[in-house]
Amino acid sequence: MLVALGGNAIQRAQDHGTWAEAVRQMRRTTSALADVTVPGRELVITHGNGPQVGSLLREAELGAGEIPVPPLHVVGAETEGQLGYLIAQELGSALRSQRVDRSVLPIVSRVEVSPRDPAFRTPSKPVGRFYPAGEALSLRRRLGWTMREDVRRGGWRRLVASPRPLRWLEGDAVREVLEAGFGERFVFVVTGGGGIPVVRRRGRWEGVDAVIDKDRAAALVGRQLEMDTLAIITDVPGAALDYKSSHPRWLGRVGLEELTQYWKRGEFAEGSMGPKVEAGIRFLRDGGRVFLITDIPSLPEALAGRAGTRVEVSAPPTPRGTRRLGRTLPGSPGRRRLK
Amino acid sequence: MLVALGGNAIQRAQDHGTWAEAVRQMRRTTSALADVTVPGRELVITHGNGPQVGSLLREAELGAGEIPVPPLHVVGAETEGQLGYLIAQELGSALRSQRVDRSVLPIVSRVEVSPRDPAFRTPSKPVGRFYPAGEALSLRRRLGWTMREDVRRGGWRRLVASPRPLRWLEGDAVREVLEAGFGERFVFVVTGGGGIPVVRRRGRWEGVDAVIDKDRAAALVGRQLEMDTLAIITDVPGAALDYKSSHPRWLGRVGLEELTQYWKRGEFAEGSMGPKVEAGIRFLRDGGRVFLITDIPSLPEALAGRAGTRVEVSAPPTPRGTRRLGRTLPGSPGRRRLK
Numbered sequence: 001m002l003v004a005l006g007g008n009a010i011q012r013a014q015d016h017g018t019w020a021e022a023v024r025q026m027r028r029t030t031s032a033l034a035d036v037t038v039p040g041r042e043l044v045i046t047h048g049n050g051p052q053v054g055s056l057l058r059e060a061e062l063g064a065g066e067i068p069v070p071p072l073h074v075v076g077a078e079t080e081g082q083l084g085y086l087i088a089q090e091l092g093s094a095l096r097s098q099r100v101d102r103s104v105l106p107i108v109s110r111v112e113v114s115p116r117d118p119a120f121r122t123p124s125k126p127v128g129r130f131y132p133a134g135e136a137l138s139l140r141r142r143l144g145w146t147m148r149e150d151v152r153r154g155g156w157r158r159l160v161a162s163p164r165p166l167r168w169l170e171g172d173a174v175r176e177v178l179e180a181g182f183g184e185r186f187v188f189v190v191t192g193g194g195g196i197p198v199v200r201r202r203g204r205w206e207g208v209d210a211v212i213d214k215d216r217a218a219a220l221v222g223r224q225l226e227m228d229t230l231a232i233i234t235d236v237p238g239a240a241l242d243y244k245s246s247h248p249r250w251l252g253r254v255g256l257e258e259l260t261q262y263w264k265r266g267e268f269a270e271g272s273m274g275p276k277v278e279a280g281i282r283f284l285r286d287g288g289r290v291f292l293i294t295d296i297p298s299l300p301e302a303l304a305g306r307a308g309t310r311v312e313v314s315a316p317p318t319p320r321g322t323r324r325l326g327r328t329l330p331g332s333p334g335r336r337r338l339k
Numbered sequence: 340m341l342v343a344l345g346g347n348a349i350q351r352a353q354d355h356g357t358w359a360e361a362v363r364q365m366r367r368t369t370s371a372l373a374d375v376t377v378p379g380r381e382l383v384i385t386h387g388n389g390p391q392v393g394s395l396l397r398e399a400e401l402g403a404g405e406i407p408v409p410p411l412h413v414v415g416a417e418t419e420g421q422l423g424y425l426i427a428q429e430l431g432s433a434l435r436s437q438r439v440d441r442s443v444l445p446i447v448s449r450v451e452v453s454p455r456d457p458a459f460r461t462p463s464k465p466v467g468r469f470y471p472a473g474e475a476l477s478l479r480r481r482l483g484w485t486m487r488e489d490v491r492r493g494g495w496r497r498l499v500a501s502p503r504p505l506r507w508l509e510g511d512a513v514r515e516v517l518e519a520g521f522g523e524r525f526v527f528v529v530t531g532g533g534g535i536p537v538v539r540r541r542g543r544w545e546g547v548d549a550v551i552d553k554d555r556a557a558a559l560v561g562r563q564l565e566m567d568t569l570a571i572i573t574d575v576p577g578a579a580l581d582y583k584s585s586h587p588r589w590l591g592r593v594g595l596e597e598l599t600q601y602w603k604r605g606e607f608a609e610g611s612m613g614p615k616v617e618a619g620i621r622f623l624r625d626g627g628r629v630f631l632i633t634d635i636p637s638l639p640e641a642l643a644g645r646a647g648t649r650v651e652v653s654a655p656p657t658p659r660g661t662r663r664l665g666r667t668l669p670g671s672p673g674r675r676r677l678k
Binding site for chain 2: 016017018019055056058059060061062063066067068070071073074077078079080081082084085086088089092093096097103105106107108110169170172173176177180181182185186189196198203204205206207
């Protein structure tokens with residue numbers, strides 16, 4: 001099972017961004033995760049990093065007179081360290097208290113994007129804080145940033161490109177370890193914040209200032225690791241039709257074709273439920289079997305088919321290679337049947 | 340082989356701390372590392388983080404009015420992300436250009452220390468920047484920091500505890516992966532900056548504001564992974580006697596007992612060559628076979644026995660368990676004879 005933790009799993013809207021708050025919130029999250037870490041089920045975790053990147057960018061801004069400002073991709077790497085550590089601490093403690101012998105391994109993860117991705121021509125992803133108009137225009141002039149006014153929230157924000165993730169660079173390695181029989185021994189934490197975006201130039205890897213959508217990255221991880229189940233954790237109990245109306249209709253069990261129709265007709269908000277549903281559709285079309293959207297308290301029930309939005313395909317449209325067949329090393333347990 | 344990269348491998352004294360400088364310097368370092376990544380030799384990397392922690396702490400200080408200041412252990416985790424990323428980028432590129440098919444996997448690493456370590460009563464490790472006296476005394480009063488004046492460099496610095504590392508928490512997992520036959524497939528990057536220091540309290544892991552000496556952590560990693568060779572990379576070609584005199588005597592090949600005598604009589608500077616030599620002695624006493632101190636350009640020659648300070652023990656005083664015997668899974672290559 002691949003679990004994608006949204007920002008709410010780490011920091012609540014009312015929080016101030018202290019470490020103590022993050023620990024408290026992650027403790028709630030990992031307690032539920034430990035409950036569902038049962039024999040026969042693999043657990044791989046991916047997560048967002050929006051508020052944490054925002055804080056580090058702001059610190060870098062305020063320190064700019066003294067300390068060279070790091071590129072955005074470096075700040076992304078720093079949040080992978082920070083949040084990988086947080087998840088390892090709290091999930092490690094929770095697993096231990098339930099006597100589950102699994103090591104949490106946060107992997108600093110890079111994701112390849114194309115330097116010719118059209119997203120680089122039309123930056124669309126807001127990062128960092130809100131600026132007053134004068135400062136925003138000055139940043140545009142001095143640093144070439146793309147700035148957009150958010151009238152509703154009263155300020156300007158920097159927009160960066162959100163290119164399509166092509167390949168998670170550490171993915172083959174993690175897959176090989178899982179295939180060697182470690183699925184019930186390790187919990188990998190990967191592609192935090194969507195992964196650090198890199199391009200290949202003249203035979204070398206170079207970081208780029210962009211943000212990869214974390215749900216798209218989750219779909220990629222699901223494909224590269226050939227996961228059976230993708231559970232996207234958010235702060236609402238599932239996806240809904242007419243969400244903004246006075247009568248939202250929560251989706252429970254739904255077919256892949258039906259969900260795809262809803263998605264195509266624009267039922268799910270961009271930058272919110274839209275990319276989650278899109279990631280689920282992609283995951284299932286690429287060979288996944290179960291896709292869930294749920295909040296953290298409902299995760300155990302959602303896995304049992306009694307909560308959340310759930311899409312299940314009995315026979316994946318694209319058969320998965322050796323992995324579903326339980327490819328194993330001689331002498332190791334037949335783990336590639338794990339969920 | 341376990342390679343411990345000193346600060347100079349990442350940032351030179353004359354650098355300003357920009358990312359471009361760090362990339363350039365790491366490129367030099369990883370080019371030499373790729374040269375020695377040959378069949379039959381495992382490579383595991385650990386590294387320091389002093390200047391990077393200093394920069395992030397300073398940014399946090401300057402942003403303190405707006406953004407909650409993160410604890411020191413969280414900043415340590417951030418540098419593991421930052422530098423793990425840097426090493427993965429550059430070593431990955433260098434290995435690729437030499438057609439070596441190994442994945443670089445940076446692991447966010449925690450190291451257990453004892454809450455009763457006497458080091459917590461006498462903080463000794465300087466972190467962060469220099470403060471003028473007034474500010475230093477105010478920080479002591481307001482935050483309870485231990486501050487010490489450095490007369491030579493003209494300022495006050497914060498001192499934190501440097502407790503003894505007891506256990507690298509992710510070490511068993513990494514060892515299991517190496518033992519499953521992945522020694523020539525992966526390059527693990529571990530315990531950056533000495534590892535994130537954590538203690539166990541009431542059954543949970545908690546981070547503590549301390550800095551683990553990176554050379555001591557390297558010795559611990561060497562023991563936990565049962566590495567054959569520890570190479571400490573620094574900015575001088577080896578250890579020397581009478582180092583501060585006009586006639587330093589560089590040590591080439593030296594016996595373990597002889598080196599131990601030099602170390603005991605205080606030939607090696609505290610906070611500089613001293614902890615490196617101490618780590619090497621510990622590594623060899625714990626079962627390692629070869630210990631090297633070298634600069635990066637001389638690494639290939641040092642491995643061949645023609646440069647650097649080299650201590651080699653033919654039969655380790657403490658025999659290593661199953662590892663030296665080439666414990667393998669059925670069907671996997673007999674890799675635990677790797678160096």
